[in-house]
Amino acid sequence: MTYQPDAIRTVQLSTVTLPLATPISDAKVFTGRQKPMTEVVFLFAEITTEQGFEGLGFSYSKRAGGPAQYAHAKEVAQTAVGEDPNDIAKLYTKLLWAGASVGRSGVATQALAAIDIALYDLKAKRAGLPLAKLLGAHRDSVRTYNTSGGFLNASIEEVKERASRSIAEGIGGIKIKVGLPDRRTDLARVAAVREHIGADVPLMVDANQQWDRSTALRMGRRLEEFDLVWIEEPLDAYDAEGHAALAAALDTPIATGEMLASVAEHERLIEKRACDIIQPDAPRVGGITQFLRLLTLADQAGLDLAPHFAMEIHLHLAATYPREPWVEHFDWLDPLFNERLETKDGRMLVPDRPGLGVTFSEQARAWTTDTATFGPA
Numbered sequence: 001m002t003y004q005p006d007a008i009r010t011v012q013l014s015t016v017t018l019p020l021a022t023p024i025s026d027a028k029v030f031t032g033r034q035k036p037m038t039e040v041v042f043l044f045a046e047i048t049t050e051q052g053f054e055g056l057g058f059s060y061s062k063r064a065g066g067p068a069q070y071a072h073a074k075e076v077a078q079t080a081v082g083e084d085p086n087d088i089a090k091l092y093t094k095l096l097w098a099g100a101s102v103g104r105s106g107v108a109t110q111a112l113a114a115i116d117i118a119l120y121d122l123k124a125k126r127a128g129l130p131l132a133k134l135l136g137a138h139r140d141s142v143r144t145y146n147t148s149g150g151f152l153n154a155s156i157e158e159v160k161e162r163a164s165r166s167i168a169e170g171i172g173g174i175k176i177k178v179g180l181p182d183r184r185t186d187l188a189r190v191a192a193v194r195e196h197i198g199a200d201v202p203l204m205v206d207a208n209q210q211w212d213r214s215t216a217l218r219m220g221r222r223l224e225e226f227d228l229v230w231i232e233e234p235l236d237a238y239d240a241e242g243h244a245a246l247a248a249a250l251d252t253p254i255a256t257g258e259m260l261a262s263v264a265e266h267e268r269l270i271e272k273r274a275c276d277i278i279q280p281d282a283p284r285v286g287g288i289t290q291f292l293r294l295l296t297l298a299d300q301a302g303l304d305l306a307p308h309f310a311m312e313i314h315l316h317l318a319a320t321y322p323r324e325p326w327v328e329h330f331d332w333l334d335p336l337f338n339e340r341l342e343t344k345d346g347r348m349l350v351p352d353r354p355g356l357g358v359t360f361s362e363q364a365r366a367w368t369t370d371t372a373t374f375g376p377a
Contacts, residue, residue: 006051008085010375011077011115014368015070016042018336025153027179027210034063036153040332041066043073044360045114047122048375049085055122056360059113059283060310070370072099072111078374080115086126088119092289105262109286116287117313121355130357132319132350135292141347142318142327144311145173145204145229152177156189160196171329172346173202173229178219179210187222194226206232209259213242220250229326230255230277230306238265243274255279258308262286263294270301277326281308282317291317299323311341311348312358319350336364 023036040062047055059069076098083091095112102108124134132140149162163174176193178186194203205228211219216234223231230253235242237259247254253276260266261284269275278298282291291307295317298305305325307314312333318325327348334340337358342349351357 004051006049006053006085007082008047008080008375009050010048010373011080012046012048012371012373013070013073013077013114014044014046014371015066016044016336016364016367017066017369018042018332018367020332023153024151026151026177026206027208030152030180031210033210037062041069042336043069043111043114044364045073045077045118046360047080047085047115047118049122053085053122053126055085055118055120055125056356056358057114057117057119057121057287058310058313059110059117059287061110065107065110068107069111069114072102072107073114074372075099076112077115077372081375085119085122088116088123088289091119092116092287105265105286109262109290110284113283113285113287116289117282117356120288125355128354130350130352131316131355135316135320137319137350138322139319139324139350141344141349142315142325143172143202143346144327144329144343144348145175145202146171146329147175147206148330148332150174150176150193150206152180156192159189159193163193163197166329167197167201170343170345170347173204173326175204175206175232175328177208178205179207183215183219183222186219190223190226199227202229203227204229204232204255207234209233209236211235213239213245216242216246217249220246220252224250224252228252232256232279233258240268240272240274243269244272247274247276253277253304255306257281258284260285263290263297266294267297270297270303273301275303277304277306279306279308281310282313283310284308288313288317295321312337312356315341315348315350316356335361336367337361 028034079098124131146166232255255277257279
């Protein structure tokens with residue numbers, strides 16, 4: 001059977017505001033740098049082709065930047081109409097050049113991420129394969145850990161209860177937030193959770209960039225006794241030298257990378273040996289096209305992988321990594337989709353549905369604040 005050329009007929013963009021049931025606080029709130037998070041703004045891209053194939057992708061922003069992503073995507077989306085949806089790398093480059101004057105990181109490429117991810121979803125659906133299988137999976141499930149129950153706005157009793165619930169639901173590890181101005185409270189919370197879940201359950205902590213170099217080293221040494229899987233973002237996200245020194249000084253692995261907004265920024269982390277576990281975010285670095293470039297670099301450097309947020313996307317990408325990765329379990333996005341990801345025995349299972357395996361829910365439609373469609377009426 002020969003390939004029948006196809007073309008993108010329409011690109012529909014939607015901006016969706018997801019309200020959070022409880023305002024969320026991490027260390028950035030307690031140090032006065034940010035306000036509690038009450039919502040997440042998403043940019044969705046829905047692509048249809050002349051042959052009737054469809055793809056869904058999304059990007060997101062927390063606290064600020066959502067309207068900017070939507071505005072930039074609207075400026076460049078027409079560029080994709082009429083192109084072959086299978087030529088994803090070519091399309092990414094074309095979209096990038098359409099908005100080249102605003103650069104190749106941050107909002108500029110996060111806006112493209114939704115379209116890029118939708119194209120991969122579409123391609124996998126055309127092949128009748130889950131995205132992980134289209135890309136080439138090393139495994140059918142990925143170790144998973146829960147973050148959404150460990151924020152600092154929750155009391156330690158709430159954190160322990162949510163940890164128990166997560167483990168009962170088949171989630172393998174527990175991550176809690178640290179970085180409070182009172183370091184003794186941080187240590188007490190970590191000790192309480194470790195005692196509660198026991199020595200055999202993987203435990204991680206995340207300081208959300210709120211320590212300086214000397215504090216990070218002191219806290220890192222104090223935290224060694226808890227046998228942590230990693231210490232996440234102990235320093236400013238762009239302090240590659242500081243992270244490298246910390247990684248060399250501590251036995252506990254250092255994880256970082258989620259806040260970086262391009263492959264180039266991650267390359268600096270890798271070159272400086274600034275982490276043991278790299279945590280890229282596909283929507284933040286520009287989509288799956290860019291994420292796959294980064295995975296090659298990370299593997300060559302011998303790094304472990306734990307992508308940030310957006311498990312609906314990252315489960316598939318983590319499944320393709322040669323080294324055993326982790327994927328972050330967040331239930332915040334559940335209302336946006338009709339399907340749910342399954343966890344069992346500490347792992348998240350790659351769904352057998354084609355593409356990403358998720359479809360846009362009616363609730364997501366109800367939370368949509370604006371849409372724009374490009375292509376023939």
